[in-house]
Amino acid sequence: MSILVVGSVAFDSLETPSGKRERVLGGAATHFALAASFFTKVRVVGVVGEDFLPEHEAVLTDKGVDTAGIEHVAGKSFHWTGSYMKDLAEAETLATYLNVFADFEPKIPASYLDSEYLFLANIDPVLQMRVRELMPKAKLIAGDTMNYWISAHRENLLKVMQELDVLIINGKEVLMLSDETNWVRGAKKILEMGPKSLVVKYAEHGVAGFFSDRILEKMELRDEEERQIFRAPATPVEEVVDPTGAGDSFAGGFYGYIASQGKLTPDVYRTAMFYGSVMGSLAVEAFGTERLQRTTREEIEERFQHLKAISHL
């Protein structure tokens, strides 16, 4: 089943304890699409400038990603400059050049309209909502957001959240969005705010999934135990080279696996959390998209089995 992802396609200039890179391919939609491409067909909606060359587009098309929805316009692509020198766990933004992304107006190619899986990457919730409305046939909708939209565009974000089957955010964002200090209470409060389920990312500590009754109606349940919460660990990584895109790669693996299964059961949801963790752990082992470009379905499967082995009795 095809996923349509809308989000940024960008260039990143990065500084981490492992080195520096100028203008490597990045952006939430890029990382998401690459990670998901190992599981299912992916279609991208985004905008780029004249600096986005055929060699950049090939990074996606080489993996079978459909780039018909990447609009090329005059000007420069979105360019983010960040540093992880102080703390690998938190990027310090040095400069953000929105460039052509400032006027991004998502357009859905006719060939994308039958996409059943929709992923709204971290962009202005007004645009997320517009894309959602353009895709009435989407049967499962997932989305991401960030601290800026939570604090400064809360009302718009709350509208999008009503539409989401899965909200994927990090631990800090859970506390911020819910105004709670306890992560379990925070997650439950967020489920009451709209999304049918919630996946919380905790970097090296893996992820936690929270399920409301409304998502459970979409699933085939085995027993009560499965109703509330599920935890998947992260693959231990000895050298985090570049954390940029780890969360989007998680989301791509997670949602790509779900779309590949065609139906949403608790088993599918949980297994997807493991595959997401695998893709996130791979992504951070090199700068930009390097690591996902050179991984294989076999390596992903090996890492999935390893993750099970180190977490299951």
Next chain:
Amino acid sequence: MSILVVGSVAFDSLETPSGKRERVLGGAATHFALAASFFTKVRVVGVVGEDFLPEHEAVLTDKGVDTAGIEHVAGKSFHWTGSYMKDLAEAETLATYLNVFADFEPKIPASYLDSEYLFLANIDPVLQMRVRELMPKAKLIAGDTMNYWISAHRENLLKVMQELDVLIINGKEVLMLSDETNWVRGAKKILEMGPKSLVVKYAEHGVAGFFSDRILEKMELRDEEERQIFRAPATPVEEVVDPTGAGDSFAGGFYGYIASQGKLTPDVYRTAMFYGSVMGSLAVEAFGTERLQRTTREEIEERFQHLKAISHL
């Protein structure tokens, strides 16, 4: 099999977002012994003052804990005053009155000398070493420590670490002790410093176990996958009332389960990490020892099964 634990038996005055308590029963050896008592026979070596009344001792003896090694001397018991008002994840020490604990000189009752499992709770590493030397028959030795001993008594601590089959510390202590910024590299470096295995506590994110070849010689291995690392999640807790003693309760459940099995296999070690997590999650649900006093083997088993259900595919 009997565990001998040496450590503090104390009173704690606590302030948390859930309330205040004056002079509740606490101390590392107390929390450890209570948690371990649900799995095996526990013997305590410690020292208390005249304020330690029969009702306090009964908290332990009611669970079958052998308190023959708790020495009663003139003066007051160790008394710690702490606050979690700023951050539930980190205690702020308001006052420490060592009292009779300042001159603690561990004495092992003759009836304790056949203990095969030794737990050296967080005390001066010089005392930990002395107790280890008094117990030549101990076949498995585990121990805890804290930031103070890591920074100010490092050489003495390194000597104790040579003796440990299991070192149990938290994530921050791993980075401090190893002088690394990555938790996996840090853990591996610590294994090279002496302990045969390492359990790292990450509060609500569970625990990670790291195994050296030297601990693996003591185990029956199934395959290579089991050699390096294992992760166990924590039971999600919606209201952390008092985090004091969570780590000691983890250690008690973990080590108590191991001692109850009589042999150390990878399965036993990993299952013990789950039982440890269960005891830690119970401990924080009420002040002091309240919650562990009123739990039952049945409740522990239920929570263990729940923890498996929310983490296993």
